[in-house]
Amino acid sequence: xxxxxxxxxxxxxxxxxxxxxxxxxxxxxxxxxxxxxxxxxxxxxxxxxxxxxxxxxxxxxxxxxxxxxxxxxxxxxxxxxxxxxxxxxxxxxxxxxxxxxxxxxxxxxxxxxxxxxxxxxxxxxxxxxxxxxxxxxxxxxxxxxxxxxxxxxxxxxxxxxxxxxxxxxxxxxxxxxxxxxxxxxxxxxxxxxxxxxxxxxxxxxxxxxxxxxxxxxxxxxxxxxxxxxxxxxxxxxxxxxxxxxxxxxxxxxxxxxxxxxxxxxxxxxxxxxxxxxxxxxxxxxxxxxxxxxxxxxxxxxxxxxxxxxxxxxxxxxxxxxxxxxxxxxxxxxxxxxxxxxxxxxxxxxxxxxxxxxxxxxxxxxxxxxxxxxxxxxxxxxxxxxxxxxxxxxxxxxxxx
Ligand SMILES: Cc1cc2nc3c(=O)[nH]c(=O)nc-3n(C[C@H](O)[C@H](O)[C@H](O)COP(=O)(O)OP(=O)(O)OC[C@H]3O[C@@H](n4cnc5c(N)ncnc54)[C@H](O)[C@@H]3O)c2cc1C
Numbered sequence: 001x002x003x004x005x006x007x008x009x010x011x012x013x014x015x016x017x018x019x020x021x022x023x024x025x026x027x028x029x030x031x032x033x034x035x036x037x038x039x040x041x042x043x044x045x046x047x048x049x050x051x052x053x054x055x056x057x058x059x060x061x062x063x064x065x066x067x068x069x070x071x072x073x074x075x076x077x078x079x080x081x082x083x084x085x086x087x088x089x090x091x092x093x094x095x096x097x098x099x100x101x102x103x104x105x106x107x108x109x110x111x112x113x114x115x116x117x118x119x120x121x122x123x124x125x126x127x128x129x130x131x132x133x134x135x136x137x138x139x140x141x142x143x144x145x146x147x148x149x150x151x152x153x154x155x156x157x158x159x160x161x162x163x164x165x166x167x168x169x170x171x172x173x174x175x176x177x178x179x180x181x182x183x184x185x186x187x188x189x190x191x192x193x194x195x196x197x198x199x200x201x202x203x204x205x206x207x208x209x210x211x212x213x214x215x216x217x218x219x220x221x222x223x224x225x226x227x228x229x230x231x232x233x234x235x236x237x238x239x240x241x242x243x244x245x246x247x248x249x250x251x252x253x254x255x256x257x258x259x260x261x262x263x264x265x266x267x268x269x270x271x272x273x274x275x276x277x278x279x280x281x282x283x284x285x286x287x288x289x290x291x292x293x294x295x296x297x298x299x300x301x302x303x304x305x306x307x308x309x310x311x312x313x314x315x316x317x318x319x320x321x322x323x324x325x326x327x328x329x330x331x332x333x334x335x336x337x338x339x340x341x342x343x344x345x346x347x348x349x350x351x352x353x354x355x356x357x358x359x360x361x362x363x364x365x366x367x368x369x370x371x372x373x374x375x376x377x378x379x380x381x382x383x384x385x386x387x388x389x390x391x392x393x394x395x396x397x398x399x400x
Pocket of ligand 1: 012013014015016017018035036037038047048049050133134135136163164165166167168169170187230275294295296297302303305306307308309310311312
């Protein structure tokens with residue numbers, strides 16, 4: 001019996017990170033218990049972009065074909081100048097892109113991506129899913145690690161993976177409580193039935209309209225039945241929460257300088273939800289003995305690179321690979337995992353901050369952006385993204 005086949009693992013959080021971690025560990029022979037705070041496992045109604053690196057990871061986890069079935073394959077990523085209405089740049093993600101990176105760039109409904117992982121977890125004999133259990137604390141013991149939940153119950157295992165998102169309790173204890181870094185950026189989200197999408201904007205693309213201190217993104221979802229809409233703006237409002245109702249008046253007011261062609265889209269949704277956005281400063285350690293972090297709990301990021309969930313999938317590949325490679329020696333495997341993941345995941349976090357500035361540029365910065373991005377060829381874009389889309393989550397040594 002291999003070292004991993006004897007391990008019992010506890011995963012805190014049943015989001016994309018927690019379920020993919022459970023799957024990766026279970027595929028290596030571990031018995032996994034996932035503890036989710038919500039009464040039911042699920043995802044919010046919104047879309048997500050997934051790069052080729054996410055498909056590499058899904059293939060490793062055994063859910064690539066199921067994920068591919070649910071995805072919409074767009075032709076290109078488009079950046080429009082929201083002030084002039086002109087095209088700034090576009091990057092084709094057609095056959096040459098797929099050939100180069102070995103997988104497509106796609107968009108998918110979150111519930112579909114989460115559902116693919118959930119189906120695979122439910123079908124796996126090694127995985128137990130437990131809902132309505134909010135993890136509040138962990139402890140390293142002589143032989144393993146244990147978590148305590150709000151209801152007072154304890155769940156013991158050989159190791160614990162904190163996948164409990166941007167406001168992670170596991171991270172709070174592990175770091176001594178580092179601060180969420182609120183950027184003053186707020187995202188409004190809606191999913192629009194295709195009939196409500198203006199015909200002249202029904203593009204098979206992930207389209208970004210860059211405006212002054214704001215931007216909006218739209219792309220088709222769910223077999224072209226709906227369009228995903230995300231509108232983000234900078235503000236000094238500090239009392240915005242997460243997943244709360246937003247108002248049409250607020251969002252229209254924030255996009256007053258954006259051309260009517262794009263702005264009229266914001267009038268369409270009957271319901272908006274809004275989120276305050278934030279990340280955390282990079283840290284050099286995710287591990288405390290037999291406890292480690294994964295996904296947003298480890299490296300919460302702004303969404304501007306569209307890579308947060310992709311990174312969580314990659315983390316799961318790397319973590320399960322390291323646990324197998326070190327034959328179940330968890331402290332060693334966790335350290336090897338974080339050494340591998342920290343530079344890559346935080347490159348996304350830091351780059352995303354910069355991209356926020358690029359998307360929201362005003363004045364001369366806007367002109368610089370348009371000239372810089374407008375001069376790039378598809379090959380230029382592909383070369384600059386090789387580090388990201390060419391990655392798998394497996395270590396460089398292993399992938400070579
Ligand atoms: C507007 C927006 C757009 C985005 N677009 C993209 C994109 O296009 N592409 C992309 O790759 N990423 C995108 N992201 C990022 C992506 O959504 C996240 O990085 C990803 O969902 C993180 O997954 P996770 O499982 O680590 O965390 P979460 O999705 O937050 O999941 C955490 C889970 O843990 C549960 N939980 C929390 N606390 C506890 C606890 N104490 N005990 C037990 N359970 C707990 C939660 O209920 C939840 O189910 C976007 C993010 C935003 C905000």
